[in-house]
Amino acid sequence: xxxxxxxxxxxxxxxxxxxxxxxxxxxxxxxxxxxxxxxxxxxxxxxxxxxxxxxxxxxxxxxxxxxxxxxxxxxxxxxxxxxxxxxxxxxxxxxxxxxxxxxxxxxxxxxxxxxxxxxxxxxxxxxxxxxxx
Amino acid sequence: xxxxxxxxxxxxxxxxxxxxxxxxxxxxxxxxxxxxxxxxxxxxxxxxxxxxxxxxxxxxxxxxxxxxxxxxxxxxxxxxxxxxxxxxxxxxxxxxxxxxxxxxxxxxxxxxxxxxxxxxxxxxxxxxxxxxxxxxxxxxxxxxxxxxxxxxxxxxxxxxxxxxxxxxxxxxxxxxxxxxxxxxxxxxxxxxxxxxxxxxxxxxxxxxxxxxxxxxxxxxxxxxxxxxxxxxxxxxxxxxxxxxxxxxxxxxxxxxxxxxxxxxxxxxxxxxxxxxxxxxxxxxxxxxxxxxxxxxxxxxxxxxxxxxxxxxxxxxxxxxx
Numbered sequence: 001x002x003x004x005x006x007x008x009x010x011x012x013x014x015x016x017x018x019x020x021x022x023x024x025x026x027x028x029x030x031x032x033x034x035x036x037x038x039x040x041x042x043x044x045x046x047x048x049x050x051x052x053x054x055x056x057x058x059x060x061x062x063x064x065x066x067x068x069x070x071x072x073x074x075x076x077x078x079x080x081x082x083x084x085x086x087x088x089x090x091x092x093x094x095x096x097x098x099x100x101x102x103x104x105x106x107x108x109x110x111x112x113x114x115x116x117x118x119x120x121x122x123x124x125x126x127x128x129x130x131x132x133x
Numbered sequence: 134x135x136x137x138x139x140x141x142x143x144x145x146x147x148x149x150x151x152x153x154x155x156x157x158x159x160x161x162x163x164x165x166x167x168x169x170x171x172x173x174x175x176x177x178x179x180x181x182x183x184x185x186x187x188x189x190x191x192x193x194x195x196x197x198x199x200x201x202x203x204x205x206x207x208x209x210x211x212x213x214x215x216x217x218x219x220x221x222x223x224x225x226x227x228x229x230x231x232x233x234x235x236x237x238x239x240x241x242x243x244x245x246x247x248x249x250x251x252x253x254x255x256x257x258x259x260x261x262x263x264x265x266x267x268x269x270x271x272x273x274x275x276x277x278x279x280x281x282x283x284x285x286x287x288x289x290x291x292x293x294x295x296x297x298x299x300x301x302x303x304x305x306x307x308x309x310x311x312x313x314x315x316x317x318x319x320x321x322x323x324x325x326x327x328x329x330x331x332x333x334x335x336x337x338x339x340x341x342x343x344x345x346x347x348x349x350x351x352x353x354x355x356x357x358x359x360x361x362x363x364x365x366x367x368x369x370x371x372x373x374x375x376x377x378x379x380x381x382x383x384x385x386x387x388x389x390x391x392x393x394x395x396x397x398x399x400x401x402x403x404x405x406x407x408x409x410x411x412x413x414x415x416x417x418x419x420x421x422x423x424x425x426x427x428x429x430x431x432x433x434x435x436x437x438x439x440x441x442x443x444x445x446x447x448x449x450x451x452x453x454x
Contacts, residue, residue: 006162007225007250032226037250042233049239053232056245058154085151 008036008132010061013050014043015078018068023095023117027063030121036128047074051081054090060132063124064111066096071106079109091131095119138170145271146177150245153272157247160264163411171264178270179393181213181277182380185291187257187317188301190283193327195234196363197301198278202238203366204373205276211243213269216280217259220250227251231280245269256290257281260407263294263400284317292320293399296392297379299323299372302341304333318344321356323375329360329368354382412448422447 012028014021021043028038039057041049054062062082064075075094082090094106095115103114113127138159144152156174159167186194186201198214205212216231227250238244247269249259258281269277281291291298300321324345326337341358357375361368383389413419426440 007252009158028228032221032228033224035221035224035226037220037227037229037248039229039232039248041236041239042230045236046240049236052239052242053236053246055151056154056239056247058158087151 006133008061008128009039009057009059010036010063010128011039011041011050011054011057011059012063012065013041013045013053014065015045015047015050015074016066016068016070017044018066019043020067021065023067024063024065027065027095027121027124030125031063031128034125034129047077047081050078051085051087054082054087055085059090061091061093061128064092064094064096066094066098069097071096071098072102075106075111076109079111091128093124093127095124138166139173142170142173142271145174145268148273150242150272153245153268154247156268157261157265160261160268161249161252161259163260167261167264171267174267174271178267181266181270181274182297182377183266183270183277183279183295184376185279185281185295185298186301187281187284187288187291187298187320188325188327189285189303189306192283192301192303193363194280194283194301195231197299197325197327197361197369197372198231198280199235199237200363200366200369201278201373201376202235202244204369206238206241206244210275211273212238212245213266213272213274213277214244214246214280215249215262215265215269215277216246217249217251217257217262217282219282220252222253225250225252245272245274251282254290255288257284257288258290258294263403266294289317289320293396293403296383296389296396297322297376299325299376301325301327302337303328304331304337306337322354322379323372324356324358325372326358326360327363330362334360353386353388354379409445409448413444416451418451419444419448 010031012024014024028040031038041053092111093113094111098114106114112131115124141152141156145156156170159170186198188194202212218227218229218231220227229248229250231248232246235246247265249262251259254260266277279295281288298320324341326334338358345356359368359372359375361372383392413423423444426443429435430437430440
């Protein structure tokens, strides 16, 4: 019943100015059904808001969803702010519209996986389970 | 990874937000380290004004909390928020969405917001909510707003935690009989009608007013009824004043001492009860006995009361490991 357990906590954030949150909501819902605690913060987050929310909520995973094309500008900023907050052990993953050419530089930044359109949600769940704790 | 709790508590008392967040996670895991941390920081608590915000799902609690943060920040007060949303009874997962309304404060370092899943607790809060409030208190917050799970009739755990309970209502929910039912209508120190630009707000006001007037006692604090529109901020200044008036009343009348004692007593009771149950369900030896007794009750070899007595006796007698 009230067994002590470490719940996996995931922040699903949408940095940038596009208004497309369906994908983020589908993923949030799938992660909820996988037994995770999902902190959903809605649209148009600044990098500062994303990093500070990750800190206050002490999440294990930050999932970034972006469709605006501004990922090469926003993601490095978020990674920098997370590092400043000494959140090196947090798993950062991303989804949305991210061109193939950008994947390598983003992974170099420390983003562990990028899930494009059509990714089965089960794959994301498995990835998180495997790479946390 | 086993975090050094003494170090975390030290960092917390210096105002370190990351340490606060780590301690909260620890508290939620209900681990022995968490209890050790609370033991260390407890002497540094008891300073904050703890305000509960409760009301039905969709009544605008988060939006109202956002506006209240603004009011308290205007007064240069440091604000902590704990927002509880329900956990799934099936998967244990949760979608914690209260922060959506409060995002504008994410970069204000004097505001600390934490979301919690209720994790099986039924009274509108989570088991660890008390501990998280203690951590925010030790972090130096002046005001701590606790937003409950959407509450209907009987989710009243918030009175064991908050000094001031703001009970939120909206127009169009049931008739006047609902307002004189026992339970949640009894716990408000400040009644608030949100969405009061909608039809039925005046009627709701009269219903609550007459329900309050039906009570016999007239001395002491008279709960005010404040009409607000949380989305626009209308009435929120008045609400803030009413909340702070209630706190002044508690202090000036001396009721605060009694109020705090009651809350300590309730918390102690919960911890004892909880520790018992935890031991029962985590200790393999207790589990075996429990399962045996379940079978005996089922086969009518014994009855549930005798079985319970045996379990309690066994729990008390088993030496602590």
